[in-house]
Amino acid sequence: MxxxxxxxxxxxxxxxxxxxxxxxxxxxxxxxxxxxxxxxxxxxxxxxxxxxxxxxxxxxxxxxxxxxxxxxxxxxxxxxxxxxxxxxxxxxxxxxxxxxxxxxxxxxxxxxxxxxxxxxxxxxxxxxxxxxxxxxxxxxxxxxxxxxxxxxxxxxxxxxxxxxxxxxxxxxxxxxxxxxxxxxxxxxxxxxxxxxxxxxxxxxxxxxxxxxxxxxxxxxxxxxxxxxxxxxxxxxxxxxxxxxxxxxxxxxxxxxxxxxxxxxxxxxxxxxxxxxxxxxxxxxxxxxxxxxxxxxxxxxxxxxxxxLQGLGRRRLEMQLRGRDVEQWMSHRRLPEGLRRRVRQAERYNWAATRGVNEEILLENMPEDLQRDVRRHLFKFITKVRIFALMDEPILDAICERLRQKIYIKGSNILYQGGLVEKMVFVVRGKLESIGEDGTKINLAEGDACGEELLRWYLENSSVSTDGRKVRLPGQRLPSSRTVTCITNVEAFSLRAADLEEVTIIFTRFLRSPRVQGALRYESPYWRSLAASRIQVAWRYRKKRLNRAASQLD
Structure with missing residues (x-):
């Protein structure tokens, strides 16, 4: 040419x-x-x-x-x-x-x-x-x-x-x-x-x-x-x-x-x-x-x-969707403060996805292509130590169940006392995790929250007669921390039901000491929990030593 x-x-x-x-x-x-x-x-x-x-x-x-x-x-x-x-x-x-x-x-x-x-x-x-x-x-x-x-x-x-x-x-x-x-x-x-x-x-x-x-x-x-x-x-x-x-x-x-x-x-x-x-x-x-x-x-x-039509088509779709959202909010008589948050969420969601539904797009592809695309999109999950130890079949099973989520600034992904219903992987943005004792941990790209749900499913389950893992009925995991979005956050979430299914299928691997060690010692949540318990134990020991010393005097 x-x-x-x-x-x-x-x-x-x-x-x-x-x-x-x-x-x-x-x-x-x-x-x-x-x-x-x-x-x-x-x-x-x-x-x-x-x-x-x-x-x-x-x-x-x-x-x-x-x-x-x-x-x-x-x-x-x-x-x-x-x-x-x-x-x-x-x-x-x-x-x-x-x-x-x-x-x-x-x-x-x-x-x-x-x-x-x-x-x-x-x-x-x-x-x-x-x-x-x-x-x-x-x-x-x-x-x-x-x-x-x-x-x-x-x-x-x-x-x-x-x-x-x-x-x-x-x-x-x-x-x-x-x-x-x-x-x-x-x-x-x-x-x-x-x-x-x-x-x-x-x-x-x-x-x-x-x-x-x-x-x-x-x-x-x-x-x-x-x-x-x-x-x-x-x-x-x-x-x-x-x-x-x-x-x-x-x-x-x-x-x-x-x-x-x-x-x-x-x-x-x-x-x-x-x-x-x-x-x-x-x-x-x-x-x-x-x-x-x-x-x-x-x-x-x-x-x-x-x-020009190619440039303006998405913009027109965004305007039409914005009009539909406004009519819905007016019909439901949402208060003005809530309407502002809805508009902000819609704008950020459109900026992050450009109006493309990734789930429908992937479903129309061949299975092997879906797997390769998901591996590329969700390669960030290997930054989490837990999943870096997992084999490709487990990662493929997890990636197949991941769903895209958009959170705006100030949204609570988890809140103290509420149920942990998902595990969230951060793609873009910053979050802050506040524990029961006020311990604060900053989360950013590559971090995850709600990882305690995976260990909870492994510990709170029983074995049926055919060897399958069955979760004990009526048990739900309450959250011991509040995770708040400092900025707008783009993330992928793994629902509790999907995570439970993965733990049932791959129980033997997930119960290996190496994965359990990663769950216990590499997770930011467990590190903060361990640090707080060490502090409590240290204060208790210090008080006990002081009490023993005063009795000797």
Missing amino acids: EQGFGYFLFDPLFFFLLNAREDLKCIVINWPMTATLVLFRSLNDAIYFLNILLQFRLAYVSPESTVVGAGDLVDHPKKIALHYLWGYFLLDLFIVIPLPQIMLYFIIPTYLGFSGANYAKNLLRAAILAQYMPRLFRFLPLLIGQSPTGFIFESAWGNFIINLLIFMLSGHVVGSCWYLFGLQRVNQCFRNACSNSTLPGCKNYIDCGLSTDTPIEWHNNENATNCLNSSSGVFEYGIYANAVRLTTETNVVKKYVYALFWGFQQISTLAGNQTPSYFVWEVLFTMAIIGLGLLLFALLIGNIQNF
Whole structure:
């Protein structure tokens, strides 16, 4: 794709190699700029040639297999080579031939200073345009976002930028062709002035050649002088009137920028401000600009509309959901303070999920893909020491039961005296855990709360006759701490029923000393509980020692 873009960028610049000399009334070639363009064009040809060699080893999707299925990848070297030889090989070989370089350095210098130079220059322009069409055929499918295996630009931003790039390249080509055709009309005006003069061999003077030794009579020829003045009326330039003075500009940057501006302007306005002359090729060029402008506007405006709709669709969904929530709160007559909290929760929930229901999205995927996606989404649970010790089957069972939860600032996930009904893993945000004795623990990303529920299910259960674990009925775990959200929190929760099911299935593993040690000694909850009990035991021992010492005294 890079070499295709190089061709689109450099080839039209060859048109700016020619310009008119106002003092000599002739057409001249800018040789310093020629050397630069030939160098870049040769490098681009070399890269494209390497791309041709790569095609002989690049696997392809069999067209026959795409009819009945997703397509089989053919990687046999002989089949790849034959497929490319019978495909685009000849076209790519024609594209890579350095025709402009050959014309500039081997053919045009032979005719400089003679009347045949005009035909040689026409041949140069024809060679550039002849190679431009197959490049357009090869490059445009990639530019519009397609490849042999499907679309490669699937995002709204990607399509938007690609369409802008097409618009810019079109303006670049149209402006360059406008300058070239304008120079052609100036050349034709010089030829008409020569025909109307009595100066013998004046057609040889139209081309400056390698020498500037031309008769003074041609320099002062009134008709030739008026050819460089579009308002003189000596020649009808039509849409090329502004290009006449541009052909005498020696500053290549100014010349190119104005031509680029003209190309953008005409494509944008569909050449509505131009009135061509009766010259047939000028009329056809104007019609081509109008057709190209209509095509680009149909593509660009359509893609911009899709792009804006893609950006605004979620916003519209959010507005509609917000309206539904407002109507529900009004119907239920919620107090204003509660309404503010509901609005805040809705805004944060939408910001975190973008309105996508992950559970439904995952349910529509194949089971193995669901497992791999969940492993990626829930890999944070291995930061919890308890789960870092678990094998993949247990982690998969836990990840399958995790549910996304959103909490706003000030919400209580657990409160003292309430039932622990879930185990929560923090993905984003900060929480504060306050124990019965006032001990505070800060929780952040990667931490968990409610992990005491797992140990409680392991300890408060019995074994049935068939060896299955059964929780004793009527037992629920009360919370001994309050967990409050310091900021908005995004988390995943494991419900008590799901956690109980996991403990029943994997009881043997969960009862291993290593996991029990992690449960008891690595959990922030158990560490704080152990610290508080150690403090209580230390105070009790200190009081007992003081009492014993006082009795001895």
